[in-house]
Each structure stands twice: as structure tokens, then as C-alpha cells.
Amino acid sequence: MKIFRNLFVATLKDLARDKMSIFWFLMFPILFIVLFGLIFSGGTDSIDVSLGVVVEDDSPAARMFVENLSQVPGFTIIQGTKEVELAALEKGERSLVLVLPEEIATVGSAAGITIPVYYDAAQQTTNHILLSVISEVFDESERHILQRPRLFNINAQPVQTEPLKNIDFLLPGILGMALMQLGLFGSLRLVSLREKKILKSLGATPLPRTHLILSEVAVRLLMAVVQTVLIILIGRLAFGVTVIGSWWTVLGVVLLGAATFVSIGYMLVSFAKTEESGMGIIQVVQFPMMFLSGIFFPLNALPGFLRPVVRAIPLSYLGDLLRNVMTGEPSEFGISTSILVLGIWLVVSLTAAIRFWRWE
Numbered sequence: 001m002k003i004f005r006n007l008f009v010a011t012l013k014d015l016a017r018d019k020m021s022i023f024w025f026l027m028f029p030i031l032f033i034v035l036f037g038l039i040f041s042g043g044t045d046s047i048d049v050s051l052g053v054v055v056e057d058d059s060p061a062a063r064m065f066v067e068n069l070s071q072v073p074g075f076t077i078i079q080g081t082k083e084v085e086l087a088a089l090e091k092g093e094r095s096l097v098l099v100l101p102e103e104i105a106t107v108g109s110a111a112g113i114t115i116p117v118y119y120d121a122a123q124q125t126t127n128h129i130l131l132s133v134i135s136e137v138f139d140e141s142e143r144h145i146l147q148r149p150r151l152f153n154i155n156a157q158p159v160q161t162e163p164l165k166n167i168d169f170l171l172p173g174i175l176g177m178a179l180m181q182l183g184l185f186g187s188l189r190l191v192s193l194r195e196k197k198i199l200k201s202l203g204a205t206p207l208p209r210t211h212l213i214l215s216e217v218a219v220r221l222l223m224a225v226v227q228t229v230l231i232i233l234i235g236r237l238a239f240g241v242t243v244i245g246s247w248w249t250v251l252g253v254v255l256l257g258a259a260t261f262v263s264i265g266y267m268l269v270s271f272a273k274t275e276e277s278g279m280g281i282i283q284v285v286q287f288p289m290m291f292l293s294g295i296f297f298p299l300n301a302l303p304g305f306l307r308p309v310v311r312a313i314p315l316s317y318l319g320d321l322l323r324n325v326m327t328g329e330p331s332e333f334g335i336s337t338s339i340l341v342l343g344i345w346l347v348v349s350l351t352a353a354i355r356f357w358r359w360e
Contacts (some may be wrong), residue, residue: 006192007215015189015219024344025223025304026230029178036170037239049075049130052085052097062100068137069322089118096130105315111178112212167275169329171235172322173295179254180289180315183261184282186220187269191278210354211306217262224258225251246327253325258341260346264314266353288313299332314345 015021028251046162051069055062070077078085083266097118103112109335115138193199228250235241243250268285272278292306292314302310310316324331331338 004211004215004218007211008218011215011219012222015223020175021186021189025178026227028181029174029231030234032177033171033234034238037167037175037235050093051075051077051094052088052094053077053079053097054082054085054097055079056100057102057104059104062104065100065104065138065145069134071139072133081197088119091119095119096134098134132234147209162198165240167235167239167324168297171231171241172326173319175228175231176257176293176295176315176319176322177231177256177290178231179224179257180261180286180319182220182224182227183258183263184265184268184286186223186262187265188275188282189265189270190216191282195275213266213275213350213354213357216266217259221258222253224254228254243326244328248324249325252307253318253321255320256342256346260314260318260342260349262355263346263350268357270353270356288317292316293319294332314342317341 051119051242053066053069055066066077069075078088082097082099085094089097099116101115109269117129117134167257190199192245211276232241232243232250236243252280264285265282268281273283288309292302292309293304293313294310296317299310299316312334317333320332321335321338321342322330324335333341
């Protein structure tokens with residue numbers, strides 16, 4: 001234990017002397033959260049839809065449908081001719097264009113009425129949501145006209161007391177990115193020690209390699225805790241971010257994520273002979289993780305063919321866990337699955353790092 005403690009203190013002092021490492025591991029995430037906070041702190045996930053409506057026959061039924069649509073939160077109804085509204089849609093001035101045909105006046109007696117809806121095919125995800133909302137409006141109007149009672153009523157019980165802002169969604173992702181950077185790029189220190197023959201000198205002593213690796217991991221975990229406290233405090237004090245989960249739960253997820261990426265980093269640099277080659281290996285791994293793990297945007301925004309890649313990336317599960325415990329967002333993969341996957345990555349990568357360790 002004394003050997004481990006001395007190694008831990010020596011590693012911490014050496015890291016404290018490296019001002020550039022302190023900047024990248026502590027100041028860079030802080031600058032990131034400040035930048036994102038200034039851009040996204042005021043936004044929420046509420047919809048803002050400009051709906052063009054073309055009424056071919058100004059009947060009471062048509063007016064009822066327009067009234068029901070106007071009551072949907074976030075919907076702005078603009079009436080006009082078909083030519084004008086379609087032109088506005090092509091210019092991006094409308095989200096959808098809905099045509100209420102003359103047959104709408106005969107609703108209740110006709111066998112069925114087709115309602116043309118025009119939309120931008122490029123906005124597939126948004127259009128799917130909007131079409132579902134409009135379909136529900138027409139279903140509700142049909143039940144009212146035919147005096148048909150609703151069979152099922154949903155009793156929504158919200159747990160989150162405040163609306164989720166964009167910065168609330170982004171902060172867990174920024175924290176996950178910071179933990180990934182700490183784990184991967186922090187491992188380059190061992191490559192530098194190997195290049196300078198310091199590890200070779202240590203290898204001539206009875207020092208167990210397990211003690212050396214674990215002392216390095218312990219220092220990174222301490223830095224991960226400092227990162228977490230700074231990022232959450234700045235998010236809370238400067239941008240009003242609320243963490244609804246327990247601090248102990250957040251700390252547990254942070255330690256698991258940090259240990260996983262530190263182990264992955266040491267596993268990767270075990271195969272690097274120089275600091276430059278180690279940097280190249282880490283960048284190849286880090287780049288797809290940052291942009292395909294969903295830490296900055298919902299995973300359902302990614303194309304379907306990328307889903308297998310997303311499920312293979314450990315940062316996907318860390319970001320999912322952090323977002324769940326910090327904001328209450330439903331877990332994409334399941335809490336147990338995310339913890340299991342991160343645990344497997346931790347055990348496998350740490351075992352490989354120790355197995356393939358080289359003193360020179």
C-alpha cells in the first residue's frame with residue numbers, strides 16, 4: 001500500500017507541473033460548457049410549427065378543424081390559397097401545408113375524406129412527429145362529430161418539474177466528452193515515460209506493473225471528480241442547469257465512465273512505440289466516438305445503418321447513463337445494459353493493458 005501511495009503522490013505532482021495537461025483536462029471542458037451554455041441556455045425542446053391551411057369550402061366543419069389545429073401548443077395557423085401556401089413551403093416558410101377539401105362539409109355522412117398534406121421530404125423526423133399530431137387532431141374531431149366516446153385515456157404523470165432546456169441536454173454530453181478525453185489522452189503520459197526510458201529504469205526495480213497502472217488510474221479518477229464538480233457547478237450557477245438525480249449516483253456513473261476510458265486509453269497506448277503514434281491511435285478512436293455516440297444530439301437522429309456502430313461505442317452508454325441520472329431522460333439502452341457494457345469494456349481493456357504492458 002505504501003508503494004501505491006508514493007506512486008500516486010508522485011504521479012499527481014508530475015501532472016500538476018504540466019500546465020498544458022491541466023489546461024486540456026480542466027480548462028478546456030470549462031470553456032466548452034461556457035460556449036455551449038451561451039449558445040443554448042435559453043432554448044427548450046418545445047415545437048414551433050408554421051402550418052399553412054388551405055380551406056376550399058368555408059363550412060362549419062372546416063372552421064372546427066382549423067380551430068382544433070390552432071389549439072395545439074406551438075402551432076401557428078396561416079390560411080391562404082393553395083398556390084401561395086405551397087410556394088411558402090418551398091421557401092421554407094411553412095412546416096406543413098394542409099388542404100381541407102370541399103368534402104369536409106359532408107363529414108359524418110361520407111364514407112371517407114382524404115386530407116392532402118404537403119411537407120418537406122428532407123425533414124423526415126420532424127414531419128413524422130407533426131403528422132402524428134395532426135392525425136390525432138383529426139381523430140379527436142371525428143370522435144366529437146360522431147359522438148363516439150374515447151375508449152382509452154392517458155393519465156400523464158410528469159416526474160420532471162421543469163422543462164428540459166437544450167443546455168440541460170448538452171451538459172451530460174459535455175461531461176461524457178471530458179471523461180473520454182481525460183482517459184484517452186491522459187494515457188499518452190505513459191508513452192512519454194517509455195520514450196524517455198523512465199519506465200525502463202522502473203522495470204529494473206521490483207515495482208509491480210499493476211501498482212504503476214493502478215496509481216495512474218487513481219490520479220485520473222481524482223481529476224474526473226474535479227472535472228465533474230467544475231462542469232456541474234458552472235452549468236448550475238451560470239446557466240441554471242438542474243441535476244435531478246442524486247450526487248452519489250452521478251459520482252458513481254462518473255467514476256465508472258472515467259475508469260473505463262482510462263483503461264481503454266492505456267490499452268491503446270500499449271501498442272504505441274512513440275508519443276506521435278500513440279496520438280494517432282487515440283485520435284482514430286476518439287473521433288468517431290465524439291460524433292457517433294449521441295452526446296450532442298439524440299441517437300434517433302442518426303441513420304439506421306449506423307446503429308450497430310453506435311451500440312459498439314462505450315461513450316454512447318456513458319452519455320446515456322449521465323443524461324438519465326442528471327436530467328431524468330429515459331435511457332436509450334436501459335440502465336442495466338449501459339452499466340454492464342461499460343463494466344465489460346473496463347475489465348477487458350484493463351486486463352489487456354496489464355497483459356500487453358511494455359517497460360520499453
